[in-house]
Amino acid sequence: MAIDPLIVGVARLRRQAGATVHTVVTGPFDPDGSLAPTSPGESYVPEGDDLAFDGLLECIPGGVVVSGEVTSRWRGECRRCAKAVGGDVAVTIKERYLESAQPGDDEAYPLPTDLLDLGPALRDAIVLELPLAPLCDEACKGLCVQCGRDLNDGPCACETPTDPRWARLDVLRSPE
Ligand SMILES: [Zn+2]
Ligand SMILES: [Zn+2]
Structure with a gap:
């Protein structure tokens, strides 16, 4: 033992x-x-x-x-x-x-x-x-929630997260 x-x-x-x-x-x-x-x-x-x-x-x-x-x-x-x-x-x-x-x-x-x-x-x-x-x-800075990039290495190409409801408004607003 x-x-x-x-x-x-x-x-x-x-x-x-x-x-x-x-x-x-x-x-x-x-x-x-x-x-x-x-x-x-x-x-x-x-x-x-x-x-x-x-x-x-x-x-x-x-x-x-x-x-x-x-x-x-x-x-x-x-x-x-x-x-x-x-x-x-x-x-x-x-x-x-x-x-x-x-x-x-x-x-x-x-x-x-x-x-x-x-x-x-x-x-x-x-x-x-x-x-x-x-x-x-x-x-x-953690990881980007969308692409998973380590944000300590620099920013990723993702846009700021968009709420789908606002996205629809954007479509309404955009010119024909
Ligand atoms: Zn960390
Ligand atoms: Zn990203």
Whole structure:
């Protein structure tokens, strides 16, 4: 069985309240594939990519506080022109792991043994920071709705979209 690098032993740390340990780990973002993108417009962490954590674990009564920075990469599609876009995401976290917590608790992550699984806290933080509707550029002009040309490359030959009702009026107005 492969060892998950995001699972950290905290038995020694937990012998003394207030003790801290600097921890740097890198591990798979989505080991079971459950966070795969659900639509092409959403951004996601590339499959097989790692996330990294650099921070402190601190022993508190009944558990451990995890604080530090989580970093990962993301990819997606520009919501206007569908060009591939991507970047880095970095989030500062401060989360508690408690013996008394149950899976799904809002307040803290469970710490049933002296093996602390950083994965859930790190993944939750990254998922919240992924761009919902990424843009290749704030000024992206998008695609022409008629011919599909990427208007960032210059204007297309299409006329301004005409409402059919006005088109009929144009015919009435035009000279014989
Ligand atoms: Zn774009
Ligand atoms: Zn066009």
